Amino acid sequence: MEKRLILAINPGSTSTKIALFEEEILVFEKAIVHSNKELAEFEKVSDQFHFRKELIISELQDRKVNLARIAIVVGRGGLIKPIESGIYKINERMIQDLRSGVFGQHASNLGGLIADEIASGLQSADAFIVDPVVVDELQDVARLSGHPSIQRRSIFHALNQKAVARLYAATTGKKYEDLNLIVAHMGGGISVGAHCSGRVIDVNNALNGDGPFSPERSGSLPAGQLADLCFSGNYTHDEIKSMLTGKGGMVAYLGTNSFREVREMAESGNKEAELVIKSFIYQAAKEIGAMAAVLEGKIDAILLTGGIAHNESVIKSIAKQVGFLAPVKVYPGEDEMKALAYNALLALDGKLEVKIYN
Numbered sequence: 566m567e568k569r570l571i572l573a574i575n576p577g578s579t580s581t582k583i584a585l586f587e588e589e590i591l592v593f594e595k596a597i598v599h600s601n602k603e604l605a606e607f608e609k610v611s612d613q614f615h616f617r618k619e620l621i622i623s624e625l626q627d628r629k630v631n632l633a634r635i636a637i638v639v640g641r642g643g644l645i646k647p648i649e650s651g652i653y654k655i656n657e658r659m660i661q662d663l664r665s666g667v668f669g670q671h672a673s674n675l676g677g678l679i680a681d682e683i684a685s686g687l688q689s690a691d692a693f694i695v696d697p698v699v700v701d702e703l704q705d706v707a708r709l710s711g712h713p714s715i716q717r718r719s720i721f722h723a724l725n726q727k728a729v730a731r732l733y734a735a736t737t738g739k740k741y742e743d744l745n746l747i748v749a750h751m752g753g754g755i756s757v758g759a760h761c762s763g764r765v766i767d768v769n770n771a772l773n774g775d776g777p778f779s780p781e782r783s784g785s786l787p788a789g790q791l792a793d794l795c796f797s798g799n800y801t802h803d804e805i806k807s808m809l810t811g812k813g814g815m816v817a818y819l820g821t822n823s824f825r826e827v828r829e830m831a832e833s834g835n836k837e838a839e840l841v842i843k844s845f846i847y848q849a850a851k852e853i854g855a856m857a858a859v860l861e862g863k864i865d866a867i868l869l870t871g872g873i874a875h876n877e878s879v880i881k882s883i884a885k886q887v888g889f890l891a892p893v894k895v896y897p898g899e900d901e902m903k904a905l906a907y908n909a910l911l912a913l914d915g916k917l918e919v920k921i922y923n
Contacts, residue, residue: 569636569913572683573905574621576641576675578753579604581617583624584902589910594902595624610670611678618679638684639909640676641724641901642697644669644772650700650727650764651920652908655681655692659922671772673698693919695908696724698772702764707859719765720772721756722871728904729870729896730760737865744865747856747891749849749883751873752899753822754810755779757849759856767859769852774809777848780822780873783813784848815841824873846879850886857890864891872898 568588575582579601584594597620599613607613625632642653645662653659655677663674677694684692700723710717726748727741734741742763749757755778756771769776769785778784786809795805808817816822818841819830830838857864867887869880874897884893911917 567634570630570634571906571909571913572625572635572638572680573902573909574638574640574676574680574683575901575905576617576672576679578672581620581675582902583621584906585625585628585630586906586910589907591903593628597621597624609666610672610674611664611666613672614675614678614682617675618682621679621683632687635684635687635690637691637693637909637913638680638687639693639695639905640678640680641673641905642694642699643674643677644671644720645677645697645699645922647699647701647719648697648922649702649920650696650723652693652695652912652917653697653920653922655684655694656922659694668699669772671698693909693912695905696727698723700727700765702766703768704766707767717775718770718773719768720770721758721765721768722750722752722754722771723765724901724904725750725870725899726756726758726760726765728900728907729868732896732900733866733868733894745860745863746866746868747853747860747864748868748870749853751779751849751869751871753779753781753872755782755784755849755852755871757852757856759859761860767856772810774813777852778814778845780815780824780827781813782810783808783817815845824876828876842879846882846886850883853883853887854890857887862890867891867893868896869893870896870899874898 571586573584580596580598582596585592643663645659645668659677660681663677681692684690698720701719703719708717730746730748731741734744746760748760754771755776756768758765758768774782775785815827819827819838827838831842874880874895880895912919
């Protein structure tokens with residue numbers, strides 16, 4: 566009997582990652598890169614739907630994949646209403662919310678839309694999303710911002726944070742639900758979550774720039790100065806939003822969102838680049854310290870993940886500042902494609918409850 570195929574789709578701002586699994590075995594993985602010129606042709610992210618879908622289909626055809634063997638198409642979840650962690654069957658309500666962008670426009674919205682479109686064209690394939698960025702398990706005290714007009718929102722790298730936390734739990738012989746962990750995902754955006762007994766009870770809003778600054782996000786800015794900037798007459802609303810996320814952080818300071826380039830600048834003697842890296846480490850460690858307070862110091866481990874976790878000097882520096890709190894473990898890169906497929910396989914075998922989006 567032929568093993569079932571699982572297609573995982575993870576759209577990012579400048580690429581679409583796809584991976585094909587034969588049950589738990591990876592067949593291939595590829596990041597289809599989109600140039601700025603290609604994406605500039607589309608007014609909104611949702612307009613990129615057919616462009617990205619056709620590239621995925623073309624890749625599968627070039628690799629002579631038997632589409633009839635695909636049992637599940639699973640996409641990275643996008644900006645939908647806040648939901649609990651888990652795997653969700655894509656339904657019409659979810660499609661409407663993803664397509665309209667009522668909860669926000671982001672490339673990850675295309676994950677569910679493309680997954681549903683591809684699955685609907687196959688004989689017996691189902692479409693799902695897993696642990697979207699809007700997973701919301703915040704405790705009530707974490708929701709208050711300081712003013713009733715603004716409520717703190719849970720938007721973070723839920724898929725990778727949860728996957729890495731479960732991976733660590735497996736190495737200890739314990740359940741994820743039995744551990745208290747701090748997980749710091751460090752990539753284009755940075756999210757630091759307090760995982761308490763299987764729930765992320767506090768985390769910074771990584772999408773909108775809350776928390777530490779990152780390669781392309783400004784992080785939490787001094788509120789009064791930000792208000793002055795907004796009403797200075799020098800910037801439009803869109804320009805301010807772009808400052809916060811997309812053109813903030815390292816991009817604003819040094820003109821690049823590549824941490825590798827920033828590191829090379831620092832190694833070449835660029836003093837500003839050196840300071841930016843030191844400040845990045847400082848702010849990431851400070852956010853980890855804040856999550857330690859959330860967990861009342863009862864921490865089994867601190868997990869560092871994301872693309873920047875490949876940088877040994879950064880990891881060593883962060884570990885030096887926070888290592889007194891708990892053991893620091895490193896999981897470089899992202900485990901998102903494997904996490905998508907693994908959850909889909911569990912659902913396919915009836916070992917994981919499939920949730921309904923209402």
